[in-house]
Amino acid sequence: MEWHGYPKPDGRQRDLLLSITAFRGIHRSHENDVFEIASDQSQVIVSVKKFSQSLYHSVFQFVKSFFQILVDFIYPPVCIQCNQRLDHRGFICESCKNKFLNAMKPHFQMGKDDFYHLQGDIFFNEVITFWDYTPDMEQLIFQIKYQRKKKLGLLLGQILGKTLQTVPFCGEDCVIVPVPLHNVRRRERGYNQSEILCKGMADYIAAPIQCDCLIRCRHTLTQTKLTAHERQENVKDAFEVSKPCNVKGKTIMLVDDVITTGATINNCALSLKRAGAEAIVGIALARPRLE
Numbered sequence: 673m674e675w676h677g678y679p680k681p682d683g684r685q686r687d688l689l690l691s692i693t694a695f696r697g698i699h700r701s702h703e704n705d706v707f708e709i710a711s712d713q714s715q716v717i718v719s720v721k722k723f724s725q726s727l728y729h730s731v732f733q734f735v736k737s738f739f740q741i742l743v744d745f746i747y748p749p750v751c752i753q754c755n756q757r758l759d760h761r762g763f764i765c766e767s768c769k770n771k772f773l774n775a776m777k778p779h780f781q782m783g784k785d786d787f788y789h790l791q792g793d794i795f796f797n798e799v800i801t802f803w804d805y806t807p808d809m810e811q812l813i814f815q816i817k818y819q820r821k822k823k824l825g826l827l828l829g830q831i832l833g834k835t836l837q838t839v840p841f842c843g844e845d846c847v848i849v850p851v852p853l854h855n856v857r858r859r860e861r862g863y864n865q866s867e868i869l870c871k872g873m874a875d876y877i878a879a880p881i882q883c884d885c886l887i888r889c890r891h892t893l894t895q896t897k898l899t900a901h902e903r904q905e906n907v908k909d910a911f912e913v914s915k916p917c918n919v920k921g922k923t924i925m926l927v928d929d930v931i932t933t934g935a936t937i938n939n940c941a942l943s944l945k946r947a948g949a950e951a952i953v954g955i956a957l958a959r960p961r962l963e
């Protein structure tokens with residue numbers, strides 16, 4: 673048996689090709705058992721390829737779901753909050769999810785009254801936080817930040833996005849920007865938790881995410897154990913805008929997991945304003961209080 677043209681089909685493709693050529697009524701020379709598909713050849717080959725790919729895809733999906741059932745049997749999915757066994761392929765039970773939703777208390781904060789730790793000018797317009805910093809929320813943020821619970825971050829980001837949908841500044845000139853990690857810390861952690869929150873938000877807000885326009889140009893200490901004054905010094909001049917054209921004239925939704933004294937977002941806001949940003953709104957899950 674000979675085949676004209678290239679690529680030459682293998683046995684299984686040949687069978688498929690046979691059925692397709694037969695279906696299309698393409699001439700077959702019986703005398704020497706050569707299939708002449710000449711002018712229509714490329715089209716037929718493409719069809720065969722697509723068909724065989726979809727077959728591979730189906731087999732792959734079947735094997736994948738078989739292994740998923742096996743994994744679920746050995747390690748049944750449990751809620752990441754209460755460890756209760758789940759009857760769906762999620763990661764959080766309905767009761768825990770509702771607990772988050774019911775505990776949500778958006779707070780709008782602005783100016784020196786709310787950010788009395790900051791010395792000097794305040795460059796952001798306002799800050800919105802969504803939950804009280806309870807031990808539950810602290811644990812949740814820890815999981816998102818250090819225990820690779822990215823799906824949880826995505827879910828909380830989606831809740832923020834859904835809540836912010838109706839806020840007037842979420843318009844055409846709005847850009848979502850995560851507070852960046854330094855490259856070294858990002859490599860250590862493997863991801864930026866603020867970016868995950870942004871991705872969740874963007875599922876509900878029609879604003880683009882700009883992940884690389886604001887960068888942390890200096891490696892800074894973690895703010896957790898520092899005093900208010902040390903925090904401000906620690907992040908001073910730590911940020912710069914690498915793509916001013918992406919923020920010029922825009923309202924920036926600057927997203928972080930927590931906002932405490934406001935030192936980090938104030939320094940980000942300073943760089944963004946210098947690059948021409950119109951307004952900066954800080955968005956965070958919660959605000960721990962610093963005495």
Ligand SMILES: [Zn+2]
Nearest residue numbers: 751754765768
């Ligand atoms: Zn639960």
